[in-house]
Amino acid sequence: MDSRPFSVYVREDGVYLEVKPDIEVGKIEIIGYLKRQGIDVEEGLIEEIIDQRRGEIVKVSDQVPPSAREALIEVEISEDGLTASIHIIPPLDERNWPSPQDLEAELKKRGVVFGIKEGVLERICSEKLGHQWIVVAEGIKPVNGEDAVIALKVDVERLKPKIEDPNVARVDLRELGAVINVLKGQVLAEKTPPKEGRDGINVLGKPIKARQARDKSLPKGSNTEISEDGLKLIATIDGNLVPKDGKLHVMPVYEVDGDVDYGVGNINFIGSVVIKGSIRDGFSVVAGSDIQVGGVVEAATLRAGGKVMIRGGIRGMGKASIEAESDIMALFIDQAYVKSNSNVIVERSIMHSTVMATEKITVMGGRKGIIVGGSSSAGFEISCVTLGNEIGTRTEIQVGVVPSLQQELKSILEKLEDFREKLNSIENNLNYIRKLEAQGKIDQPKKALMLQLSKMKLQLQYNLEFYEAQRQKLEQEVAKINEACRVKVKGVCYPGVIINMRGVIYMVKEKMEYVTFYYDKGEIKFSPYF
Structure with missing residues (x-):
């Protein structure tokens, strides 16, 4: 739609003006526009229309200059240069509508040479789209680069009191979290590489520079290394993570210069x-x-x-x-x-x-x-x-x-007792099934059970032999200690x-x-x- 706060109509008997309601406009803007078309008007009449006759189509001149009988083509370029729009004031005789070539020639007069939409120019002319601004050329927006990002994978904000009891929000001032333990091979920081920007071009054919991305270095400090792909900072030893001078250091020893206190x-x-x-x-x-x-x-x-x-x-x-x-x-x-x-x-x-x-x-x-x-x-x-x-x-x-020896010996003795009880139970069950077998009363499920119990018996016997050897070994060690004490x-x-x-x-x-x-x-x- 036409974005002007007023419209001008050229007819056989003169020139007419319509000022749109509720839109701010000044008489100088209207008079200046009409004069550029070769139409002289009275200031008082324009003031009257603005003040009292908005929304009406009012005749403002009996004279129709020859130029008004042709289409008036206006070209507007956006401030960023990325769009160009055309506004056509139709000619008095619609047979004089401009051609797509006329519109393109007018664009080139204004320096618009890139991104012209030929299909849009043809539509404007074929559908005789007047009194509205239509985008007819578009440039390419620049794509700004994205800076590299360093993400810490270890919480370095640890020097804060911890909540001891969340129900009463009591703070344990002894738990300051001053030590940050890391393990060899642990990822300390990870880098997202920068994304390069892409320059744009405006409708005048001039390049629009994109902001270039900035790279960042991983904060490599003592006892750390950067991965082969350059994207990870890795600890090379177990230790305490110490952020210092913008670097991450892993120290094998944690030192306190004074007392361990609050x-x-x-x-x-x-x-x-x-x-x-x-x-x-x-x-x-x-x-x-x-x-x-x-x-x-x-x-x-x-x-x-x-x-x-x-x-x-x-x-x-x-x-x-x-x-x-x-x-x-x-x-x-x-x-x-x-x-x-x-x-x-x-x-x-x-x-x-x-x-x-x-x-x-x-x-x-x-x-x-x-x-x-x-x-x-x-x-x-x-x-x-x-x-x-x-x-x-x-x-x-x-x-x-x-x-430690006494505890280990006690554990072995308990296991031996448990194995003996299980072995005794299995022996009793096997003896019962064997009696059934001797009497010819054994069925297939009992045969399967006998096979399973036999396997369990062998495993328990192996366990008994193994732990019995362990018991003897430990008792010998205890005896040697007793002799030397x-x-x-x-x-x-x-x-x-x-x-x-x-x-x-x-x-x-x-x-x-x-x-x-x-x-x-x-x-x-x-x-x-x-």
Whole structure:
């Protein structure tokens, strides 16, 4: 439709004007347009039509200039240059309608040379479409490039308190999530490549430049590598993910410069942890490998897949718990639970604690090297300078028991008992079916059952033989440990000490010096320290 706010009609007796209702228009716009067509009008009449006679077709001139008898072709190009439109004011004599070639020539006068729609030009002329703007040429829009995108595959926004109880929205300030564990081969970041842009062209035949895409580099840091296709950043070791200076680094050791407290939170790390300060009351440190503590461990929890080294000792207040798959070493242990799958090595003292070691407990570094109060147990040997104290504090010592071996042996014995019960049941059923067979009363289902039971019997017999061999092997290992177990006191052993070896208990009733306790033929004996 015609987008002008007015229409002009040329007839035999003159020129007529129609101003459309409710559309903003000024007399200068109308007068200027008419003058360009060679038509003079009175300003007052135009003002009257705008103000009072909108929607009426009003004669504004008796003179019809020759130019008005021909079609008037107007060309409009959009601001972005992507479209060109034609508007035709029809001629007085419809036989003078322009041809498609006339329209194309008018377009070229205005510089329109690209994207001309010949079919549309033909339709305008054949259907005599006047008084409306029609798009007759279209350019090609540019397609802007899309920048490369780097997507992190690991949550690096971890330094936030976690909700402890969603029902009351309580926040556990110990859980800061400061450690980001990643595994060797894990994808840390992934890149979506940039998409190149495509230039466009306007109806004037001029190129329209597209915005070109920008590439981005994967944030490769220490102990990471980029995949062969260049689209993935991969960890080359197990460790802690550390974003720094726009890069992602994987560090094999997690270090804390000061204390583990509310500023650091609990630590759970796949590798080794080094803490230069202390571990405060109520916090936990879990490491897949070693834990080193420069200060004191208070009523905290430590779990290590390797060894634990505590330079400042353990002041547990009855709540500390330290476990390690390898050695545990400390300056002292006071009111704590300590368990090692290897050795416990203490320099000064073990006081009022529960200490367990698969192999040895040693307190030989200090001048006193004392074990007093609580319970200490080891698979092979416990050695110290002083055992117990002068006031006779109850101190329990147990050697010759390896908890892991005892647990494994117990499990094997339970399996053997279960296999024997099942084998006995199968034997009873087979005997019954064989009797039926001897009497000629066995049918096909019972024959199938007999075959199945026979197969089960063979499997159970194999299991019994296998686990019986395992039992014997473990019992031999336990016996060797029992033979080698010792309690060695380089200084003084006081009354109040209770020594347990292979279930045999010896209560120390008088002060003993420079002594070694050992098991021999159902008794606990002692000899000079060796």
